[in-house]
Amino acid sequence: MKAFVVLLLALSRMWAGAALTQGEYFVDGDPGLGNGVALAIGPNGDFSGEVTLAPSEIASLPDGVHFVGVRFKDEAGNWGLTSYQ
Amino acid sequence: MKINHSLLAIAAALTGLGFAETHIVNNNETHSADFRSFQEAHDAAVAGDTIILMPSGRSYGDVTVEKPLTLWGGQNVSSGARSEVGNLLLNETAAGSLAEGIWANGAATLNGMNCVLKRCQALSLNIYQDSCTVESCHVGFLKHIGGEGPVGTVIRNTIFRVSSNSLNSYLLGSLTVDHCFIDREHTGGNFNHIWGRATGMVSNSILTAGSMTAPYTLSFDHCLFFGSIPSTSSNGTSAPNSADTFVGHPTPPAGFPPGETSRYYELKAGSPALTGDGSGGQQGIFGGEAPFVHGFHPAVPRITMFKKLSSNPTNGITFRVEASSQE
Numbered sequence: 001m002k003a004f005v006v007l008l009l010a011l012s013r014m015w016a017g018a019a020l021t022q023g024e025y026f027v028d029g030d031p032g033l034g035n036g037v038a039l040a041i042g043p044n045g046d047f048s049g050e051v052t053l054a055p056s057e058i059a060s061l062p063d064g065v066h067f068v069g070v071r072f073k074d075e076a077g078n079w080g081l082t083s084y085q
Numbered sequence: 086m087k088i089n090h091s092l093l094a095i096a097a098a099l100t101g102l103g104f105a106e107t108h109i110v111n112n113n114e115t116h117s118a119d120f121r122s123f124q125e126a127h128d129a130a131v132a133g134d135t136i137i138l139m140p141s142g143r144s145y146g147d148v149t150v151e152k153p154l155t156l157w158g159g160q161n162v163s164s165g166a167r168s169e170v171g172n173l174l175l176n177e178t179a180a181g182s183l184a185e186g187i188w189a190n191g192a193a194t195l196n197g198m199n200c201v202l203k204r205c206q207a208l209s210l211n212i213y214q215d216s217c218t219v220e221s222c223h224v225g226f227l228k229h230i231g232g233e234g235p236v237g238t239v240i241r242n243t244i245f246r247v248s249s250n251s252l253n254s255y256l257l258g259s260l261t262v263d264h265c266f267i268d269r270e271h272t273g274g275n276f277n278h279i280w281g282r283a284t285g286m287v288s289n290s291i292l293t294a295g296s297m298t299a300p301y302t303l304s305f306d307h308c309l310f311f312g313s314i315p316s317t318s319s320n321g322t323s324a325p326n327s328a329d330t331f332v333g334h335p336t337p338p339a340g341f342p343p344g345e346t347s348r349y350y351e352l353k354a355g356s357p358a359l360t361g362d363g364s365g366g367q368q369g370i371f372g373g374e375a376p377f378v379h380g381f382h383p384a385v386p387r388i389t390m391f392k393k394l395s396s397n398p399t400n401g402i403t404f405r406v407e408a409s410s411q412e
Contacts, residue, residue: 019410072386074410080386
């Protein structure tokens with residue numbers, strides 16, 4: 001029984017909060033919710049990965065300071081805050 | 086018994102995957118929690134864990150983060166209870182940490198690279214290391230220092246204050262400042278000695294009184310100036326009527342520390358800043374008097390890591406992103 005409880009605890013941790021359905025990024029101007037470049041959500045509903053701006057994409061930008069924005073939506077349809085770098 | 090051994094093996098394998106732990110801290114002993122002090126939780130935490138400082142009527146005291154952690158707090162808007170600390174220090178060994186929803190009655194200091202301060206309040210803010218982000222915060226005096234100055238700092242949607250040299254508030258290194266409200270102490274002085282040594286871009290922001298006539302290495306774009314418009318500004322404009330843009334409270338609102346007038350500002354109804362969007366076409370910050378205030382644990386997706394990993398001409402620029410929904 002104790003082992004079973006440990007298993008349930010382990011599984012509950014794995015499944016907790018596994019509800020992202022959409023992710024996206026954009027460069028500079030905000031294209032509006034859902035209109036960015038899509039990020040593939042993992043099978044657990046989380047996102048853990050890399051976003052790469054290709055040299056060609058960077059070359060198309062004018063000189064100056066640029067932002068990369070990232071955000072995600074959950075299964076309830078809520079978009080999170082956009083984070084920028 | 087055989088099945089139990091199998092289950093145990095599976096459980097052991099799963100726990101061995103290294104799930105990040107969440108440690109609940111509450112110094113109000115009438116509520117359950119994993120720990121009563123931040124330090125106890127910090128001692129138990131490992132890199133990647135989350136520590137939640139539950140909103141409380143008492144300060145958690147000075148907080149020093151020495152591991153890459155997520156530190157969450159918040160404010161119970163109805164009761165006023167908040168996650169209050171004294172000084173908040175993200176140390177060098179805490180590189181990559183996130184602090185969100187914390188009310189620091191002392192200085193917030195980013196001493197680790199790639200640290201993020203989000204939806205926080207602080208009496209003053211010190212940024213010593215590269216690639217730090219300050220987002221949707223409300224801070225007093227800002228110091229952006231350390232050697233030649235940190236590079237890659239991003240400050241967005243934030244109200245902050247800069248002051249005279251006598252109070253040792255100044256900026257070095259490279260900055261990207263966007264959608265901010267920047268107040269300056271001493272209306273009879275100027276911004277020159279404060280901004281004059283930094284590089285980068287200030288955009289979509291409101292800058293209060295003071296002359297800006299130095300040969301700036303900072304560029305300004307789509308900003309609203311209450312003093313003169315610096316020569317490096319494009320699309321800048323002087324405030325046609327400051328009363329239409331923001332108001333300052335003559336006395337501190339309830340719960341605000343005395344003497345911190347930079348925290349009194351709020352955007353007035355009708356301010357263009359209130360309807361600003363992310364396109365860069367409008368000016369100002371988002372939010373009102375206290376944009377950092379939020380209900381505890383809003384049930385929206387949360388980004389726990391967003392930092393640049395590499396940048397080179399062959400492979401482009403790669404960022405590491407981690408996000409999850411709220412439980």
